[in-house]
Amino acid sequence: MQKNMSIIGVPMDLGQNRRGVDMGPSAIRYAGVTERLENLKYNINDLGDVPVSRPDEKDHVQDGNLRNLQQVSDSNRQLAEWVDEQIGKDRFPLVLGGDHSIAIGSLAGIAKHYDNLGVIWYDAHGDLNSGETSPSGNIHGMPLAVNLGIGHERLANILDYTPKIKPENIVIVGARSLDPGEKELIREKGITVYSMHEIDRLGMSRVMAETIDYLKEQTDGVHLSLDLDGLDPEEAPGVGTPVIGGLSYRESHLAMEMLSEADILTSAEFVEVNPILDDKNKTATMAVGLIGSLFGEKLK
Numbered sequence: 147m148q149k150n151m152s153i154i155g156v157p158m159d160l161g162q163n164r165r166g167v168d169m170g171p172s173a174i175r176y177a178g179v180t181e182r183l184e185n186l187k188y189n190i191n192d193l194g195d196v197p198v199s200r201p202d203e204k205d206h207v208q209d210g211n212l213r214n215l216q217q218v219s220d221s222n223r224q225l226a227e228w229v230d231e232q233i234g235k236d237r238f239p240l241v242l243g244g245d246h247s248i249a250i251g252s253l254a255g256i257a258k259h260y261d262n263l264g265v266i267w268y269d270a271h272g273d274l275n276s277g278e279t280s281p282s283g284n285i286h287g288m289p290l291a292v293n294l295g296i297g298h299e300r301l302a303n304i305l306d307y308t309p310k311i312k313p314e315n316i317v318i319v320g321a322r323s324l325d326p327g328e329k330e331l332i333r334e335k336g337i338t339v340y341s342m343h344e345i346d347r348l349g350m351s352r353v354m355a356e357t358i359d360y361l362k363e364q365t366d367g368v369h370l371s372l373d374l375d376g377l378d379p380e381e382a383p384g385v386g387t388p389v390i391g392g393l394s395y396r397e398s399h400l401a402m403e404m405l406s407e408a409d410i411l412t413s414a415e416f417v418e419v420n421p422i423l424d425d426k427n428k429t430a431t432m433a434v435g436l437i438g439s440l441f442g443e444k445l446k
């Protein structure tokens with residue numbers, strides 16, 4: 147694993163309609179992410195936060211079924227440039243959200259450095275909607291589709307190329323809430339999904355072993371996009387779109403430890419921490435615990 151790492155915060159809450167997720171980066175920093183990584187001998191450069199405009203009804207007009215399109219796309223373009231620059235400097239980008247719409251910018255900045263970027267989408271949701279299929283108009287439900295080149299040009303064409311990733315290089319882990327249009331896209335594109343059903347049947351250990359083997363074989367880099375709502379809301383309550391029946395903290399820890407051992411990750415992001423909905427910063431603290439394991443913390 148690259149020991150030089152850059153942390154980038156994205157206080158984005160315009161990709162959905164519950165306020166508070168903009169405080170996610172602060173909450174994760176407050177829970178001690180930098181110290182945790184420095185203890186593991188990483189050289190950390192925290193670049194601060196990408197600018198995000200504040201919700202203001204006057205200039206936040208909805209474009210068709212895409213809420214705050216302009217503001218979401220502007221911040222994501224900047225995020226893409228920041229991430230791109232860090233990879234250019236040979237630094238591992240660790241992006242802290244913010245709602246999941248920020249995966250549009252992070253992947254735009256990352257994917258141009260790889261021919262076959264793999265993506266592990268750890269999430270209760272598929273985030274495979276477009277303006278046409280979305281039941282909510284919330285862009286945080288669309289980033290994975292956008293990265294496949296499906297969606298508004300202002301989102302899909304950030305940094306002037308599209309698509310960012312190939313459907314066969316995606317593995318979704320933890321899904322339990324998929325909209326009809328998302329199911330159709332998964333079938334049509336043949337995207338690998340380990341839903342809660344497969345995780346219950348096979349166990350997280352086998353699911354991650356298969357995921358790692360599969361991605362190792364055919365990709366030249368792997369990005370982890372971890373939405374905290376992949377975890378069960380009883381354990382991680384500080385998220386805007388909770389879905390019951392999720393992954394436990396232990397299962398998630400195991401997944402991170404196995405990724406750390408396999409040493410395949412080249413970038414990562416942790417998103418959707420909403421401190422307003424949280425219980426004493428528990429969800430952000432959990433995110434930092436997972437980050438610790440992902441980057442090499444061991445019990446012995």
Ligand SMILES: NC(=[NH2+])NCCC[C@H](N)C(=O)O
Nearest residue numbers: 246271275282284286287387
């Ligand atoms: N990143 C997330 N938490 N996404 C939730 C998406 C929920 C729903 N599928 C929608 O498109 O509105």
Ligand SMILES: [Mn+2]
Nearest residue numbers: 270271373375
């Ligand atoms: Mn989600």
Ligand SMILES: [Mn+2]
Nearest residue numbers: 246269273373
């Ligand atoms: Mn998500």
